[in-house]
Amino acid sequence: MDSHGERGDLPGLEQLVPKQGRRPGDRYVRIVSPRREFRRAEGHYVATDAAILPPGQTGRILAGIRHKLFGRPLATEAEGSERLTVATGYAILASDNISSSAYATEEAMRVLALAGVAALSLTMPIALAIVGVLAVVVLSQLQVIKAYPNGGGSYVVTSDNLGRVPGLIAASSLLIDYVLTVAVSTAAGVAAITSFAPALHDMRVPLGLAFIALLAIGNLRGIREAGMIFAIPTYVYVLSLAGLIGYGLFRVIAGDVPPPAIPPDPVPSTGIAALSVLLILRAFASGSVALTGAEAVANGVPSMKAPETRNASMTLILMAITFGTIFLGLTFLAQAIGVVPDQREQETLNSLVTRSLVGDGFPYYLVQVSTAVILALAANTGFTGFPRLAAVLANDRFMPRHFADRGERLAFSFGILVLAALASLVLIAFGGSVTALIPLYTIGVFLAFTLSQTGLVRRWLRLRPGGWKVTAGINGVGAVVTGVVLVITTVTKFEHGAWMVLIVMPLLVLLLHGISTHYTAAQDSLVVEDLRQDLPKLPQPMVIVPVARLDRTAVHALTFASSISDHVRAVHIATSHETAAAFQLRWEAWAADVPLEVIVSPYRSLVPPLLTYIERVGSNSDRPLTIVVSQFVPRHWWEFFLHSQTAFRLKLALLFRPDTIVIDVPYHPRES
Amino acid sequence: MDSHGERGDLPGLEQLVPKQGRRPGDRYVRIVSPRREFRRAEGHYVATDAAILPPGQTGRILAGIRHKLFGRPLATEAEGSERLTVATGYAILASDNISSSAYATEEAMRVLALAGVAALSLTMPIALAIVGVLAVVVLSQLQVIKAYPNGGGSYVVTSDNLGRVPGLIAASSLLIDYVLTVAVSTAAGVAAITSFAPALHDMRVPLGLAFIALLAIGNLRGIREAGMIFAIPTYVYVLSLAGLIGYGLFRVIAGDVPPPAIPPDPVPSTGIAALSVLLILRAFASGSVALTGAEAVANGVPSMKAPETRNASMTLILMAITFGTIFLGLTFLAQAIGVVPDQREQETLNSLVTRSLVGDGFPYYLVQVSTAVILALAANTGFTGFPRLAAVLANDRFMPRHFADRGERLAFSFGILVLAALASLVLIAFGGSVTALIPLYTIGVFLAFTLSQTGLVRRWLRLRPGGWKVTAGINGVGAVVTGVVLVITTVTKFEHGAWMVLIVMPLLVLLLHGISTHYTAAQDSLVVEDLRQDLPKLPQPMVIVPVARLDRTAVHALTFASSISDHVRAVHIATSHETAAAFQLRWEAWAADVPLEVIVSPYRSLVPPLLTYIERVGSNSDRPLTIVVSQFVPRHWWEFFLHSQTAFRLKLALLFRPDTIVIDVPYHPRES
DSSP states (O other), rough: OOOOOOTTTTOOOEEEEEEEEESSEEEEEEEOOTTTTEEEETTEEEEEEEHHHHHSHHHHHHHHHHHHHHHHOOOOOGOOOOOBOOHHHHHHHHHHHHHHTHHHHHHHHHHHGOOOGGGGGGGHHHHHHHHHHHHHHHHHHHHHHHHHHTTOHHHHHHHHHHHHHHHHHHHHHHHHHHHHHHHHHHHHHHHHHHHHHHGGGGHHHHHHHHHHHHHHHHTTTTTHHHHHHHHHHHHHHHHHHHHHHHHHHHHHHHHHOOOOOOOOSSSSSOEEEOHHHHHHHHHHOOOOOOGGTTHHHTTTGGBOOOSSHHHHHHHHHHHHHHHHHHHHHHHHHHHHHHHOTTSSSSHHHEEEEEEETTTTTTHHHHHHHHHHHHHHHHHHHHHHHHHHHHHHHHTTTTGGGGGOOEEEEOOHHHHHHHHHHHHHHHHHHHTTTTHHHHHHHHHHHHHHHHHHHHHHHHHHHHHHOHHHHHHHHHHHHHHHHHHHHHHHHHHGGGGTTTTHHHHHHHHHHHHHHHHHHHHHHHHHHHHHTTTTTOOOOOOOOOEEEOOOOSSSSHHHHHHHHHOOOOOOEEEESSSOOOOHHHHHHHHHHSSSOOOEEEEOOOOSHHHHHHHHHHHHHHHHOOOOEEEEEEEESSSSSSGGGOOOOOHHHHHHHHTTSSTTTEEEEOOOOTTO | OOOOOOOOOOOOOOOOOOOOOHSTTTTEEEEEEETTTEEEEOOOOEOHHHHHOSSHHHHHHHHHHEEEEEOOOGGGGGOOOOOOOHHHHHHHHHHHHGGGTTTTHHHHHHHHHHHOGGGGGHHHHHHHHHHHHHHHHHHHHHHHHHHOOTOOHHHHHHHTOOOOOHHHHHHHHHHHHHHHHHHHHHHHHHHHHHOOOOGGGGHHHHHHHHHHHHHHHHTOOOOHHHHHTTHHHHHHHHHHHHHHHHHHHHHHHOOOOHHHOOOOOOSSSSSSSSOOOOHHHOOOOOOOGGTTTTTTHHHHHHBOOHHHHHHHHHHHHHHHHHHHHHHHHHHHHHHHHOOOBBBBSSSSSSHHHHHHHHTTTTTHHHEEEEEHHHHHHHHHHHHHHHHHHHHHHHHTTTTTTGOOOOOOSOHHHHHHHHHHHHHHHHHHHTTOOOHHHHHHHHHHHHHHHHHHHHHHHHHHHHHHOHHHHHHHHHHHHHHHHHHHHHHHHHHHHGGHHHHHHHHHHHHHHHHHHHHHHHHHHHHHHHHHOOOOOOOOOOOOEEEEOOOSSSSHHHHHHHHHHHHHSSSSEEEEEEEHHHHHHHHHHHHHHHHSSSOEEEOOTTTSHHHHHHHHHHHHHHOHHHHHSEEEEEEEESSSSGGGGOOOOHHHHHHHHTTTSTEEEEEEEEEEEEEE
């Protein structure tokens, strides 16, 4: 054991190079800084690109592939300060809601069609009711924007005003909804494509999965970049649908109503159910999917250019007008022309309306392709929202901390991967059908709306700012209306799949709560209360070195053991008295003076008697126990199969024994 | 760092309990031995049953289940000394060969039937030729028994006389054949059952797998026990078939030939191929499967009662007579009655012969069930042979050493499991069909025969004992005859599956050779040449402690680090200059005086800059490097997902860096 324990002997990043002077006896010390890998800045070292290059050829090749696929790493300082104008904010934040017009009318009609084609005449009144709800929601959201200029997601607003459990319920609703946003938008996007390419209908699940994978890769490359890629299509969609609706209205007014295009498998003209109030409410609930995505603008206030509140409000109003126009326009045209939905979901209603009006030339393909692309954009909203919310929840210690880690490209990589996996599973489970997914979708949206509006009412009652009665009134109406829609949706959709959400949501709330409890307990137990306390002084450990053979790995382990403690003992497990005696003999012939204990294990097992031995010695000793195990490291990974992994098994067995540390000392055959 | 480094302070299994004497000042030390877990014997400690009891409730429950399924552990001393008499040896060692009579005739007939039912008249001449080959093989094997009273497996005989590479070829042939023995016997056993229970025909693969699993469990319980369980059925099979054949011959001689029983799907009476010499040779090759298992007696000489050589020779001769009688008798009866095989392999030829003669009463079921059971016994021969040969090869360093480890019940557990897995895969791949498996089977048997007979010829030429010319002549004829059969089998069966064996065998030889090269190199690099050398004296390590937060886990890790070395340095990776400065400030406020380096990682990655840091410090230091990482150990296993596994990732990354030891210091929240 060496004796020069002075503090000076502590090599760090700066190298002290002794240099011989010109005359014998002269000596200098030159300080060499590791410039290439670490530079000094603001009193700390900063790792340079050279420092994060993986060592070894394989590592570099893998890193190269990763960078090709996901882009080169971005420094934390590169965090985007670019803000959204109304024009770009509209394209990015409003696209989720606007894209709902691609399937909302159809979903309402599908339910009505159960009572026969004649019942489809109720579609327009239902659409008007839905737009009315949208107006109330938008008015409420305008209050949210004012109250939470730093981003008023339902989770923030609810937990801020109603407390922890309602906040967690809102968070769970949103997490589930983001997963469904991705699944539904992907399924609808694929349906827009299979409308003009029926041959792909059987491939819809693999197509959807490829879609999700592409979005995941795009988002792993970095959120901002992915957002911008998709900005233009929103305008293409809005403009092409505006053109279509304008042309259609002109023809209807001119009395030149075209004959309806026929889907591959039209719904039967006589219904299978009576036209009841319940059925009408169910159609309304299905159509309410139109309101999904309406919360995105309020969430995204901090990403708008100043004045943020005003710009966000403008964007929200523009969004509502655009959506309302397209939704009502398409609904009106579908009814005026007399289009009926396709039973097998191969051709969409919008495709039928478009085909009736313009045939299948270029305008038709423009509408279909831009629909598919805006639905991709809507799915992308899920990829923006889920990882961000998960990161907020992780920072609040409700979700595993991996969700809060930013990856090489500043994206919340873990959240993106988890979302992609969950959405893929849902897509597979529901066979890529939009209609099957819809009942699960709307509940979460309206639950979150109801909770945040209620939270705002409570906020106004508490803070009472100027004009609080008006705003409280608006939010109160909002809470009641969204609450009523929530009840309608839950009741009418319960047996069609909503029950699944009602099971998953409480479980998710419990999970988030459990994680938080764990983290808080762990945190509490880890806190250092008193910084005035010095490190406790431990005696040198008692080191036990299990030795299988007296070979170089054993010598290596014993050498290391002796360098960290003066209290070293070897132990050998033999399978018979003969081998025990032989080992003892060879040990005694060895020049090194290390005390040895030999234990015969009659059942040939290695680890159990070793564990018991350690247990006994531990209870006989007042020093902390340390086990040093030599581990032979072969040159190639597959050669590991040829060697027993006793070190690993011992470590696993001792992991939960307090105050016992297992050190495996790797032995590389090339060190001789 | 404590100073009392004397040798006395080394707690071991014996506990020194200080006792206060009667008068103040009196002190004694009582030595307490850990009687319950370790007893002294022959100068060593011996672990008792209490020492191998797993700690913790879960471990004990698991051990309880294991003991129920596989039996309680057996001590090494319990190794069986029970030897086999001619009567028991016949039942156990000869059963593999005798059981071949359950399918050998049918396999030859299947090939002949390709040339039409008329060609079946050639079955008897072919059977006579096969029995001729058997006679030559038995004569040769009698020489093996004399020459290798310690067990003359083909591997031992060949590598002893012809060298390493031929020895490995013989070993590979045998390993492959043991796998096929299990697969073919299982398939044939299931066929014996589906003959009288056709409903199970579609279930033949799962049935076969269940069969293999049962055999594996039986053998894991211990070889001897499993062998005895199956001793009686051999006699039941031999006696019932002797009765059947005697009765059949009587009826044929009396001119009372019964009409043939008709299989569910008889082969067509007009053939699809011409009756060529090649086809006849192919039928002969198929029938040669009759010789499989003929080497078992020579392998098993050491397990016979004294005089081993004489008893083994007797057993071998009895085996040949039994097999020849049953094989020729069944072949004669099949032809005399005019039975044709079943195309779908649902009913066996033996079942048809039996059914023709005795109908489907009790005698029929006795024959079928005893056939199924003796085939299970034959499959069991694979379970005896494969693990034993693999253990021999592992001891010779040609196979991973796990194969040489005896399990709790003294069985070579690893070999048993590997064999069961491989045989199951083969059974699944070939859909449980005996006929599909046969072409793969015979090559290995005859290759091993040819090699070992050639080896013996060489041995006699070298040693020239009394009467060597006769024995060399016998073995020479044996080598030539088995060599000719080997060539016939290879040529006629090549395209029917034999090519697979010809691909797998060289690969297996290369693998065995590669493993041996690795072990020899590893062994050479590990050997301690000079026992007169003391342990090298290493300086205390330079200890680097990566610290994420200044919490108790960090304090715990630093405390341990300080107990093993005076040269400790903490390093913190920060993601920004702000957090870096905050950490530094808190560190300086802390009373403990541990030097710290803070590194800002602009890309937020943790492990790569740490690795580069370690690399740099390592090159600046002449001490061995040790990294101490704290690892938070939660109370429940699933909570591991909530904590980052940096320690593990660091360890993996540093595994191949020489002279660097990563110590993870587990921190249990309950230690406070």
